[in-house]
Amino acid sequence: MVTSTTSQDASSKSQIFAFSDIISVFVGQNKLEYRLHEAILTTKSPFFEKCLCSGMKEQQEKKVYLPDVNPSEFDIMIMWMYTEKVNPGRDNALITGVYLLADRFCMPDLQNGLVDAFRANYNTYLINPMTVKNIWRLTPEGCKLREAALDLMFNRLCQNPSQYRTASVGKSATTPQKPESEFAIEFAIEFEKLLQENGPLPSALFWKRHDHNPPTAYSLPPDPSSMSGCVYHVHANGKKCK
Numbered sequence: 001m002v003t004s005t006t007s008q009d010a011s012s013k014s015q016i017f018a019f020s021d022i023i024s025v026f027v028g029q030n031k032l033e034y035r036l037h038e039a040i041l042t043t044k045s046p047f048f049e050k051c052l053c054s055g056m057k058e059q060q061e062k063k064v065y066l067p068d069v070n071p072s073e074f075d076i077m078i079m080w081m082y083t084e085k086v087n088p089g090r091d092n093a094l095i096t097g098v099y100l101l102a103d104r105f106c107m108p109d110l111q112n113g114l115v116d117a118f119r120a121n122y123n124t125y126l127i128n129p130m131t132v133k134n135i136w137r138l139t140p141e142g143c144k145l146r147e148a149a150l151d152l153m154f155n156r157l158c159q160n161p162s163q164y165r166t167a168s169v170g171k172s173a174t175t176p177q178k179p180e181s182e183f184a185i186e187f188a189i190e191f192e193k194l195l196q197e198n199g200p201l202p203s204a205l206f207w208k209r210h211d212h213n214p215p216t217a218y219s220l221p222p223d224p225s226s227m228s229g230c231v232y233h234v235h236a237n238g239k240k241c242k
């Protein structure tokens with residue numbers, strides 16, 4: 001029987017599910033059990049590859065315990081492993097949690113998908129300073145998600161400073177924002193609180209403002225939500241994906 005290379009490839013890909021062992025992964029304090037294909041886990045995550053291919057107890061028992069992982073975050077990570085799609089919605093705490101999980105499980109492609117989703121969520125929208133503050137609280141220095149959040153905050157401040165000033169909210173927006181923000185006063189209050197802190201975020205905003213000093217005419221800083229291509233990504237050896 002002659003089989004084309006293409007159909008052989010398709011066949012071998014589908015057989016990954018037919019011949020793979022099933023691993024029980026117990027997630028969270030309540031040990032929620034996920035029964036997952038070993039071949040998927042080990043090809044998508046170097047963490048699982050190490051766990052399941054190096055003669056460790058997990059490999060022999062076909063069981064992995066992750067008591068400190070949040071099942072809601074794990075769901076998104078597993079969806080990515082099986083479909084290479086990520087749809088975390090607008091829940092920034094969830095996005096940040098999955099981003100950190102992807103870092104822990106050595107999955108930079110998922111981190112990049114999440115930071116793209118985060119940026120796209122803010123297309124023309126104001127960002128709540130509290131959101132940026134929480135991302136900064138949870139992520140380490142050098143994290144690309146925190147960098148994107150800072151740049152987004154800085155762009156919105158420069159584009160619409162009145163929307164972050166309690167005395168002027170609603171009086172002089174220079175650019176219409178969607179949605180017409182009933183939350184704007186909350187954003188202004190949160191921003192004032194942020195400025196009164198001695199944390200790294202207000203300091204980073206101050207220095208961004210200082211460094212944003214165009215030699216000629218004033219221009220707005222780049223808007224992360226409208227950038228395309230390989231931006232705020234993590235890649236080995238500084239390579240670009242697009």
Ligand SMILES: [Zn+2]
Nearest residue numbers: 230233240241
């Ligand atoms: Zn990239």
